[in-house]
Amino acid sequence: MKRINLYITVLLLHLYNVNATASINGINDDTKTKFKVEIKNSIGEPQTGVFLKVTGRSDVYKADSCGIISFEYEVPKNYKRTANIYLNEDTKNPEKTFTLDKENTELDFCIDSKEDILRFKQENSTFNIEGIVTTEDSEPITGATVSIQGTGKYTSTDEIGLFSIDADFNHYIIIRADGMENLSMTVSPFLINQNEAYNIVMRKKSGEKIYSNVEKMPEYPGGMKYFKRYIDRNLKYPEEAKKNKIEGVVVMQFVVEKNGDITSPRVVRRLEASLDSVAMNLIKGMPRWNPASDHGVKVRCKYSVPIAFKIPVPKPVVTKNPVKEIQADSLTAIKDSITIMTDSLITDSIAKDSLLKDSIIISTDTIANDSTAIQKQLENEKITTDKPAKVKKRNAFIRFFRWLFGIKDKEETPEEVKKEEIIEKDEPKQQATEVKQENNETTTEQKKEL
Structure with missing residues (x-):
């Protein structure tokens, strides 16, 4: 009897602890929040090929024919839960992530599948986008240039930093402003919420920043033709590498400063220790380059060049053969004799022709005289x-x-x-x-x- 009472008390205590922890975490089976997530593509069509999962849970919620995902979830009070939206074609990388909130239960998202983007590119579909360009201090940037790369279309921001332009998926949107770092964007962020202007924040240019892609890249004096000539004249192939027949390409990377000096050289792609050191010495011994510039301002720029190592093949030595020389001389002598013979034959033939003509004339005269004599007889x-x-x-x-x-x-x-x-x-x-x-x-x- 005592054992039974002990078991009952232990069970009651366990149930009490479970209810206490549930009340502390704010989880109650009776309180579930209903969420409604509507997903469309950039042209307003329902996106049906998506599903939703809550982090840490295995439940999967799929979109219906209208692109709407409806589900219920117990939202805790003391910590936050995140939900991820995936495309059916990529189940590992989420397209959108948001936090579950009781106060915001109806959400709208714009997601384009790979098929949609391919279709938009093929059809060259254009979208009217709007944006507001500001600094990091939320101050509007007036007069910033917004262009569609490769099309010639551009516009400028007004006094509040607002702009509007037609863009597409085939070309990048480039935003430039004096003293600011250039921005390159796709049209996708502007299409997430087409009812509001997309906020774009630009950062100031820093003199210490090293760029990798600018409007005008650095250049060797005279161009790459003269750079190759410099490498060919100054490259000394190590003898050990020649004996071992080591060939290949070493890729070097360096920084071209504002004044054209070469700094921070390093080997990006190695080949062999002796060849790597030769390539390093070649880069260090280069003259000053023409520095890079972006929007008319000289900047530091990172640059990479390949240096090819190939063992030169010696040219074959042509030895003179006396027999062949004699044969060649005899052939030339024969040719000369043939030409002389042909010339003599030509002259002889001309003389013969003249003789034949004279003989024909004489013979005709004699025949005529003989015929008259015979007739008289x-x-x-x-x-x-x-x-x-x-x-x-x-x-x-x-x-x-x-x-x-x-x-x-x-x-x-x-x-x-x-x-x-x-x-x-x-x-x-x-x-x-x-x-x-x-x-x-x-x-x-x-x-x-x-």
């Missing part, structure tokens, strides 16, 4: 009918067939003999006329060539 001779009949001379092939078939040759009559003699008399005349025609053609061709 034929006229003086008397043709008699008592001459024996001539037998026609035939081809051996025809005579064979005539003999085979028994065909005999007929004897020519005196009239046929006369006709043949007249034809024979006319043949020299025809030959003379043909020679004269050929002679005339050759003379005309010579005149054309001359």
Whole structure:
């Protein structure tokens, strides 16, 4: 009986402690706060591909078809709870984080998914954005230049630091002001709450600040062409590295001061100890650079350069071969002899042509004289009918067939003999006329060539 009473008292004490701690932490099952979170993208469409989780809890609350997440949660009094909104495509990195507060139960957020941003870029969607530019002391900056990089669009802030411009996802928003550090922003922050102007705070330029990207970057005197020439002339390859055939690139980083001096050189990408030291000495021995400037003001700027180490390949030595030289000399001699022969042949051919032409003229004259003499002799001779009949001379092939078939040759009559003699008399005349025609053609061709 005593043991039972002891167990009852211990159980009562445990329940009392649990209720006490619950009352201290302010947790009560009967008091839950209802929250409503509406999520849209930059053009006002509901964002359905999101979910919400409370830090330290495993419950997941998903958005409905209208992009609204509704949930109930016990908000403690003595400490704060945070809620995180994730995109379905990235469950590790939250897009938005806010604190659960009983006084602020309805919230609106603008979240763009990767698909939305890609679509906005492809469609080149523009958004009218507004902002107020101020200093760290909340003083408005008048006359600050707000431009859309790469488009030529720009505007200036008014007397209260307010500006309005059309922006898109494809280009950055650049904000410049005298004596202030430049700002580069995307359009996303302006679209979180499109009903209010986005507050932009600019910081003053510090002379000790080292920039990495400015309007005008530092430059070696004469440009990178002369920088490469400086490296090629002053780089001395270590002999040990040459023997081991170590090649590669050493990346050096340094600061170009306002007066162009090189300070704080360091090796960003190492290769080998001896090669790293050679690269360090090259950077330290450089002349002054042209300093960087931003918005017309000279600034300190960080700069990186690669220094390549490559073992030079010796050029092959060309040895003279006496046999080849003799062959070459003989070839040149043959060529010269061929040219001389061709020249002599040309001259000889010209002489031959002239001789041939003279011989043709002489032959034509002699033929003409001979033909006239023959004609006179034929006229003086008397043709008699008592001459024996001539037998026609035939081809051996025809005579064979005539003999085979028994065909005999007929004897020519005196009239046929006369006709043949007249034809024979006319043949020299025809030959003379043909020679004269050929002679005339050759003379005309010579005149054309001359």
